[in-house]
Amino acid sequence: MGLTVNNLIDWINNFSAKIEQNKQYLSDLDTAIGDGDHGFNMSRGMKAVSQKLSTKPETITDVFKQIAMTLISTVGGASGPLYGTAFLEMAKKSATSDDIGELLEAALTGIKKRGGAEPGDKTMVDVWSVLVPEIKAHNLTREKIDSAVAATKDLVAKKGRASYLGERSKGHIDPGSQSSGYLFEALLETEGIL
Amino acid sequence: MGLTVNNLIDWINNFSAKIEQNKQYLSDLDTAIGDGDHGFNMSRGMKAVSQKLSTKPETITDVFKQIAMTLISTVGGASGPLYGTAFLEMAKKSATSDDIGELLEAALTGIKKRGGAEPGDKTMVDVWSVLVPEIKAHNLTREKIDSAVAATKDLVAKKGRASYLGERSKGHIDPGSQSSGYLFEALLETEGIL
Amino acid sequence: MKKIINDPANVVPEMVKGMVRSYPQFITKIEDAEAVMRADKESMTGKVGIVSGGGSGHEPTHAGFVGKGMLSAAVCGEVFTSPTPDQIYAAIKAVDQGQGVFLVIKNYSGDVMNFDMAKDMADMDNIKVKSIVVDDDIAVENSTFTQGRRGVAGTLFMHKILGAMAQNGASLDEIDAAAKKVLPNIKTIAVALSAATNPETGKPGFVLKDDEIEYGVGIHSEPGYRREKIKPAKDLVSELVGKLNDEMHLDHNKKYAVLVNGMGATPLMEQYIFSNDLLDKLAEFDVKPAFMKVGNYMTSLDMAGISLTFFEIADEKWLGYLNQPVETIAW
Amino acid sequence: MKKIINDPANVVPEMVKGMVRSYPQFITKIEDAEAVMRADKESMTGKVGIVSGGGSGHEPTHAGFVGKGMLSAAVCGEVFTSPTPDQIYAAIKAVDQGQGVFLVIKNYSGDVMNFDMAKDMADMDNIKVKSIVVDDDIAVENSTFTQGRRGVAGTLFMHKILGAMAQNGASLDEIDAAAKKVLPNIKTIAVALSAATNPETGKPGFVLKDDEIEYGVGIHSEPGYRREKIKPAKDLVSELVGKLNDEMHLDHNKKYAVLVNGMGATPLMEQYIFSNDLLDKLAEFDVKPAFMKVGNYMTSLDMAGISLTFFEIADEKWLGYLNQPVETIAW
C-alpha cells in the first residue's frame, strides 16, 4: 500500500467528478452564507486540473505541484489559495515522505497559515483538523467524514465571507467544508492509498 | 342662454372632476399607444386650474386666459400646449364674441395650427372637428360625443407619440380624444351654455 | 414599484435640487424653474447659449451635460413629459448674452410644441432663438406626413458639437448651419430587456417575458419594431448594426463616432461585452470608431437595454469638437 | 436571467476586451492576464505603481479608475471572485518602475490570500510591494477574532488619494504611511432593493419582497443587518447617516468627502433624490461636504440600491488629492 502517481491521479479525478456532480449543491450552500460561487469556483479549478493531469507527470511531487499551480491560477476566491496551498505543501513534503497522513498534515498546516483560521471558525479547517488525525490513525470512515462536515452546521463563522453574518451563519453547512468532505470521500474510495 | 363667468367656471370644474375620476383610464389608454401619462398630465393641470379659479376672475376673457396660462405652465407634454392654445384662442375670441360655437371653432383652429394635425391623424383634432360643427348647429348629444371618441379607435396615428406605432396604433382609443370627449360631456351637462 | 423616492409627485424638483447641491461647481438652479444653468457664468460671456431639455428620467441627460464647453442650460420636465414653455423660456432668458440662444429639441410632439411656444415668448422679448429638432431613432418609419422619428441618445453628439462651437465663439447662424449639417449624420437604434417604471404611474411601460427582448423601443417605453427571444450579445449587435448599416451604409473611408448607451439598469459589464462584439462586427466593415463612449448617458429610468448610436463625422472639425474638454458632471 | 452576454463562462475576458478596445486612450490589456494597465506609460515613469483589483461585476471599478493620477493597473477576477495570484503578479510586474508597487486590497479572505501570494511572488523577484486592506463597510461587526469588515465603495477614495500621491512622486513608504492614515477615516453603509444576479449562477444572491429593502448588504449580495418595508428616501438617509454617525461622530469642525454610490440598477434620479435628503440631513449636523460624488462607481452588477460613504478629511492635503485631475474612464 502507498501513494503512487497512478492512485494519486485516480484520487484527484474522483474528487473532480464529485465536485462536478455537486457543483450546484456547493454553490447553493455558499448562497446561504456566502456569495454562491463555491461550486463554480471548484469546478473551474478541478476541470483544469483533470485536463492538466491527462498528460501524466513523472513523480508524485510533480503531480502535487501541477495540481497546486493549476488551482492557484484558475480558482481565485478564497478556496483557490487554500486548496492551492494545501497541494503545494503536499508537494514540498512529498520530497521527504510518501505517507498520506504526513502529507495531509503538512497541507492542513499550510491552510491554517494561509487563511489564519482555527478549528471552530466554520471553515474547511474544521473538517481537515478532525479527519487528518483519523487518517494518520488509519481510522477514516465515511461516517466520520459525514459527521465532520455536518458538524460545521452549528458553528458561527469567524473567517471567510460567512463571518459577515455573525450568529446568522449558524444552521448552514460550510461550503468549503463540504468540498473538503468530497476530497476525503474520494480518498477513501481510491484503492491503495490509505 | 349664454356664456357667463359662473357657468364657464361650472363647466371647467365639471371637466376637472371628470379628469380626476378617469385619470387612471386616460393613462391606461396612453400606455397602450403612448407613454402612459395623459391622465396624470391632465390631472396635474386641471387641479391647478380649479385651484386658480377658486378666486373668481371678473370677465369671461380672464377666465379663459387663466385656464390657458395655467394649463400651459403646468401640464407640459403634448396635451399642455394643445389645451393651453385652445383656451388661449378662446380668450382672444371672447373679446369679440360670446358664442360658444365660435369660441370653440377658434380653439380648434389653434389646436390644428399648434400641432399640425388634421382630421384622421388620430389626435384630439378628430373629436374636436366632428363636435364643433355639432355645437354650432346646436346638435351636441352624448351619443355624438361617444361615437366621435370611439371613432378614433380604428385610425392609424400620424401625429403624436402613437404615430411611432404605425399600423399597430389601430384598435386603441386616442387618449387626448377621450379627454376632449370629457370636455364636451362637461359642456353638455352644464346648464345654460349651449 | 420599489424606488428610492419620497412623494412620486415631487421627484423632479427633489432630483434637481439634489443635483445642483451635489455638484455646485458645475451647475446652479435657475430661479423659479425646474432648470439648471452653468455655475461658471464667465464661460458663457459673449457666447451663444445652447439650451436643451425635455422630460426627466433620462439622467444624466440633460442636466449632466451642462457646463463649460457643452450646454448652457437644461430644462427638466416632469418624468417623460416635455417641460412647459415658461420653464424653457426662463432658461433661454437666463443664459442669453445678446448673441442669441440655440435650442436642441428631441422630436416629440410635446417637446416641439412647448419649445416652439417658448421661442415665441423669447421673440417677444427680442431674444434671437434658433433651434434644431433631433430625430435620430431609426426604429420608426420616416415620412413627411407623420411626426417622424424620435430623438434619443444621439442627441448627445449634437449637444457636444454645438456646445464646443459656442464655446469657441461661433455665431448663432454658424451654429444653426452646423446643426443642420450634423443632424442627418446621427442614427440610433435600441434593444430593451425590460421597460422603465414611471414613479407617477407606478407601472412599467410594457412587460417582456423572462426570455424576451424588444428591438427599437423608445426612451419612454414607446414600443419597438420586433419582439423575440433573447439572443447572445453578438446577435443583438448584428441586428442593430444591420439596421444602422441599412440607413448609413458604413464605409471604411469614412469616420464614425460611436455611443454604446446603457438604458439605466443594464450593468456596464454587459455594455462592454456588447462593445467588444460591436468592434468585431465593425471590423467586418473595416471600420474602427474614431471616437467611442460606453455608459449610461441617455437612460430611461430603470429600463434594461442598450442603444447604439453611429455618428458619421462628415466634417473633420467635428472630431475636434467631440474631443474638446468640457466641465460637466457626466460627459 | 436575461443578460446581454454570450457565454456566462466568458463574461470577464469579453468585458476586459470590450473595455480596452473602447477606451484605448486610457487603458491597455496586460498580456496573458485579465488585467489592464495605463495606456499612458510615460505617466508612470519613475513613480510607485498603484495596483488594485478584485472580483469583476463592480464596473466601472476597478479598471475604470486606471489612468494618469489614479491606478496604474487593475486585475479583473471572475465575477465576484478574487483574481488569482499569477494575474495579480502580472499586473505588479507590468507597472513596477523600480520604485515599488502598492496594492489596494478589499477585505475579503479570497482577495487577501490571493494578493498575499502575489506579494510573495513579487518578493522573490525583488519587487518591493506594500499593501493596505480596505474594510470600510460598517454593516459588519468588527472584531480582531473574525475576518472583520468588508471593503466596499469607500475603496475609491483610497485609490484616489494614493493615485494622486504616486503621481506627485511620493515614495512607497510615504504612500504606505498615508494609506494607514486614510484607512480609519473611510466608512460606508448600503441599502439594497434587490440583489445582483451572477451570470454564472443565473440566480439572484437573495430575494426581497416587492415592498422590502435590506440595510447593510455587501457588494456580492452578502446579507445585511436588517430587512424591512421600503420607506421614503428621507428615512433611508436617516438610517444610513445614523449608522455612520455612530461610528464617525460627525463634527461640523471637520471636513468630509461624500460618495453616494448607485449599486447598478438604481436610476440616477433616485440617487439625486437621496442626495438631496442627505444634504438636508447633514445640514442638521451643520456639515456641508467638502467633496461629493453621486453615481454608479462601485456597482454590484444589476443590484438596486445605494451605498453611502463618508471620508473624514483628516489631512487638508487629501482634499487637494481628491480634486487633482485624472485621466480615467470613470472618475
Ligand SMILES: Nc1ncnc2c1ncn2[C@@H]1O[C@H](COP(=O)(O)OP(=O)(O)O)[C@@H](O)[C@H]1O
Ligand atoms: N480564512 C479562511 N481559512 C480557511 N478557509 C476559509 C477561509 N476563508 C474562506 N474559507 C473557506 O472557503 C470557502 C469559500 O470558498 P469560495 O466560495 O470558493 O470563495 P469566496 O468566499 O471567495 O467566494 C468557505 O466555505 C470556507 O470553507
Ligand SMILES: Nc1ncnc2c1ncn2[C@@H]1O[C@H](COP(=O)(O)OP(=O)(O)O)[C@@H](O)[C@H]1O
Ligand atoms: N400634434 C398633435 N396634434 C394634436 N393632438 C396631438 C398632437 N400630438 C399629440 N396630440 C394629442 O395629445 C395626446 C397625448 O397627450 P399626453 O399624453 O398628455 O402628451 P405626451 O404625448 O407628450 O405624453 C394624444 O392622445 C393626442 O390626442
Ligand SMILES: [Mg+2]
Ligand atoms: Mg463563494
Ligand SMILES: [Mg+2]
Ligand atoms: Mg403621454
Ligand SMILES: [Mg+2]
Ligand atoms: Mg408624456
Ligand SMILES: [Mg+2]
Ligand atoms: Mg466568490
